[in-house]
Amino acid sequence: MENFYNDNKDLKFHLNHPLMKKIVALKENNYEDAAKFDYAPIDFEDAIDSYDKVLEIVGEISGEVIAPNAESVDKEGPQLIDNAVVYARGTKENYDVLTKAGLIGMSLPRRFGGLNFPVVPYVMAEELVSRADAGFANIWGLQDCAETLNEFASEEIKQEFLPRFSKGATAAMVLTEPDAGSDLQAVQLKASISAEYDADKDIYYLNGVKRFITNGDADIDLVLARSEEGTRDGRGLSLFLYDRRDGAVKIRRIENKLGIKGSPTCEMVFTNAPARLVGDRKMGLIKYVMALMNSARLGIGAQSVGIAEAAYREAEKYANERVQFGKTIIQFPAVYEMLTMMKVKTQAIRSLLYETARYVDIYKNYNVLAERRTLTPEEKQESRKYQKLADMFTPLLKLISSEYCNEIAYDSIQIHGGAGFMKDFPVERIYRDARITTIYEGTSQLQVVAAIRGVTAGGLLARIREFEGEKVNPEQEYLKKILVRMTDDYEKTVKMVTDQNDNEYLDFHARRMVEMAGNIIIGYLLLLDSVRDNEYEKAAEIFIKRGRSENEQKADYIKNSEIKDLGMFRYV
Secondary structure: OOOOOOOOHHHHHHHOOOOHHHHHHHHHOOOHHHHOOOOOOOOHHHHHHHHHHHHHHHHHHHHHHHHHHHHHHHHHOOEEEOOEEEOOHHHHHHHHHHHHOOOOOOOOOHHHOOOOOOHHHHHHHHHHHHHHOHHHHHHHHOOHHHHHHHHHOOHHHHHHHHHHHHOOOOEEEEOOEOOEOOOHHHOOOEEEOOOOOOOOOOEEEEEEEEEEEEOOOOOEEEEEEEOOOOOOOHHHEEEEEEEHHHOOEEEEEEOOOOOOOOOOEEEEEEEEEEEEEEOOOOOHHHHHHHHHHHHHHHHHHHHHHHHHHHHHHHHHHHHHHOEEOOEEHHHOHHHHHHHHHHHHHHHHHHHHHHHHHHHHHHHHHHHHHHOOOOOOHHHHHHHHHHHHHHHHHHHHHHHHHHHHHHHHHHHHHHHHHHHHHOOOOHHHHHHHHHHHHHOOOOOHHHHHHHHHHHHHOOHHHHHHHHHHOOOOOHHHHHHHHHHHHHHHHHHHHHHHHHOOOOHHHHHHHHHHHHHHHHHHHHHHHHHHHHHHOHHHHHHHHHHHHHHHHHHHHHHHHHHOOOHHHHHHHOOO
């Protein structure tokens, strides 16, 4: 039997990171649920054992059910019948199996039927499902919407809607519009109050069109809409909950996509659709969607790592089987170098993924704790620290993991040669699925816009210097010295750009500077991983030396550029 959790020791390695003790202690709040639920852990070891066992189940379902269904789902896809989205047979089977296993609403509190999982093991489950079928991961992963409701909705809404997730309810983030893609401040779908408005129920009526909605026609929708007349920016937007059972939305069509074809992407028309206000008016984009987007970036990071893992394994398998010129192609340097870099890049983005997940875990758990009692000054300081780190690392993660995912899928096709271009091998589907990761939930270019603040404000440099203070083994000091020199060069390069006091020049070099920071950060993460397990030392050495060359090239390009050079790149 194929188990995608048991066959990947990297996952157990990250599950047992030292910070997990703090995360579990915060999440379980002195293990108060142990007296109320027989499946709640009684201590740290019990919690980790529980995560391990559940991830083993996810790994088995991913390997034995979801992955075998992936090809048929890709061919069949969802259909629109009588204004309802009907999943492919395999998609329905996948979701039913995961529902019966209690794996919908994993992060929800136990009082709502959830498992009360921290972010880290939940993200691991996302990686496993994504490795099996990235398109299905979009449907399953939208249980993030349940976490948003748990975080911001009223108790009445929580009681009514959250228990539905453990029974198999599907969800969707309904944000994008035909004229409002990445620019969500331009959302125009209107939320209005009827003449018989019932303030106690906060019922609004939605009118307008939403486009490119992943898993459109889900059971429970979180809808961004304009609630304040006369406004044109984010301050006029609120977040609403729409229940599909109200039947006031028409699914105009399912988009015919390049990849992730099992996941329905819909155009939705709202006509006097009743909806409930989530949280406070005017905070829809500013607070709630921004929190949702952080989770989405983490989710795409997990999806990217899962796709990368699948692509690498397909390439390794083929290279060990394909014989050319009397030997398997994995014996040729051009092939084994490519395969090694695919593996190292996958391990690199996995380390970045779980480091980011740990930051998100800690600050979110402090937020929950703050609702129960007043945090100590030390706790408040730590909460702010980890939220700041999460805000810096989530766009960095989304940028680098999605770009690497595409590179790895590309190289996997290349190793397959002409066979990879045919539909006879899974890598053709994996390659198509990878392409969307750099686009949705904010393109790579927008992730740079979000991440550059960490560069110019010095936040990423400060974190790098903290990594620099960590102890490494004596035999690893030479790698640390490389990273220290890379950091000094990075700091000088950033100063070189910011000293120009020209925003366009800064934007022009932003991606180069963000990627320089990313190479250093990932280098340190892999180096620190190798302190815990020397098997990661090879990956650390390869990545750091490669990162040094890349950073030198980027720094040289910036050093030899001038503001006036921007004119060469302007095409009208």
